[in-house]
Amino acid sequence: MNPSKHILPIIVLSQFCCTSLWFASNGVMRDLVATFGLNDNAVGHLTSAVQFGFIVGTLVFAVLSIADRFSPSKVFFSCAVLGALFNLGVVWEGNSLGSLLSFRFFTGFFLAGIYPVGMKIAADYFEKGLGKSLGYLVGALVVGTAFPHLLKEMTDTFSWKAVIVSTSSLSLLGGTLMVTLVPNGPYRKQSQQLQLSAFLTVFRNKSFRSAAFGYFGHMWELYAFWAFVPIMLQTYALLHPQTMFNIPLLSFLIIGVGGLACVLGGYLAQSIGTKKVAFMALLLSCFCCLVSPFLFSQESEILFVAFLIFWGVVVIADSPLFSTLVAQNASTEIKGTALTIVNCVGFAITIVSIQLLNEMRTWTGSNSVYMILALGPLLGLMALAFKSKPSFGR
Known part of the structure; x- marks a missing residue:
């Protein structure tokens, strides 16, 4: 049974619309600080609140096997609606730092029913060519990640509240598209019971463990790189006063180009193998970490901008491929749970690497200090180097 041609574009569009909740508020952080009289430290706390909410959410969703026991499209829709409502809470005029942190935390919590569940839905439809399909899906997330850097330019024209309302509206649209146009996939196998032990048992599979650990190494580098792209540009500009950078636009380009890399990586994986392309991308991003100090x-x-663009390509190109390997090496009835578990651990790792890099600076x-980011790819490459089942990586 071949999935309808319209399914993948709808999943990708829905994923982009809903994950805009995650990053769009970053583009109005300065407005939040000014409007609610927050101190500068609040910016970091508000950013971390979303990540922490996502980690807690993925943990809860994984332990309860939500995406495998219930219709993934309905889970996606429910979380899109709830995430949109909590995101909208940011515009409440009576907000304090505590209430803002709560709203951002629960926005992140319900994103746990959007990002990994979207990948689960794609896996239910595309057993063959899954790497290509997830390439489009993660590519949509990457563009969403880069989007707030453009929003920083737009907030001079539109009010910051309009940005928040727009992202909530997009989430409602994405959730509605998913639940109305994307029924359960032909390769979905529903889990009949609650499997509280799934969080641990999935790692007993050596091939799954290899893919997951490769993904963890990749995540150590990825979000830290994205977070510090504007700082890298600012640092270079300070070292070379003649430099004239449009930092928001360059940040958008450097991060956003990764969306194209995800798609191209998916197509390349069909020719030479998923594991090989993931290994190559992780090796190249590791190289970028190690040589980065010399570029300043x-x-x-x-040359400096071209290097960052190249880094922006290779740092994310392996992400959908690792998710593909995880999905291929997980039992069908707990595939959604497996993807959620790996996301949970991976995003927890991002907080550690970002905070460590910030402290080291x-x-x-x-x-x-950016050389420390090579630690994750090095460990990930070691994990991928272990021998696994012959079917692993295609």
Whole structure:
């Protein structure tokens, strides 16, 4: 049974619309600080609140096997609606730091029923060519990640409240599209019972474990790189006063180009293998981490930006491929739970790497600190190097 041609575009569009909840508020952080009289430290707390909410949400969804016991499209829709409502709470005029943190936390919590569940829905439809399908899906997330950097430019024209309302509206649209146009997929196998032990048992499969650990290494680098792209550009501009950077637009380009890389990586994986392409991307991003300190001393700003664009390509190209390997090596009846578990651990790792990198920059002020990001890819490459089942990686 071949899935209808319209299914993948709808899943991708729905994923982009709903994951805009995640990152769009970052584009109006300055307005939130000014409007509610917050201090500068609140910016970091508000950003971390979404990540922490997502981690808690994925943990709850995984333990309860939500995406495998119930219709994934209905789970997606319910979380899209609830996420939109909590996101909308940010515009309440009576907000304090505590209420803002709560709204952002629960927005992140319900994103746990959107991002990994969207991948589960794709896996239910596309048993063959899953890497290509997830490439489009993660590509949509990447563009959503880059979007707030453009919003920083737009907030001069539109009010910050309009940005929040728009992202909530997009989420409602995405959830509605998913629940009305994407029924349960032909390869879905419903789990008949609650499997509280699934969080641990999935890791008994060596091939699954190899893919998951590769993904964890990738996540150590990914979000830290995205978070510090504007800081890297600002640092280079300070070292080379003649440089004229439009930092928001360049940040959008450097991060957003990864969306195209995800799609191209998916097609490439069909030719030479999912595991091989993931390994290659992880190796190249590891190389970027190690040589990054030397690029800050280069006089050519074109070379510096080109390097960051290349890094932006290879740092994310393996993400949908790791998710593909995870899905392929998980039991069919707990595939959604497996994807959610891996997301949970992976995003927990991002908080550690971002905070460590931030502290190291405070201690030293040296651009060599970005080399610490190579630790994750190195460990991920080691995990992928272990021998696994012959079917693994295609």
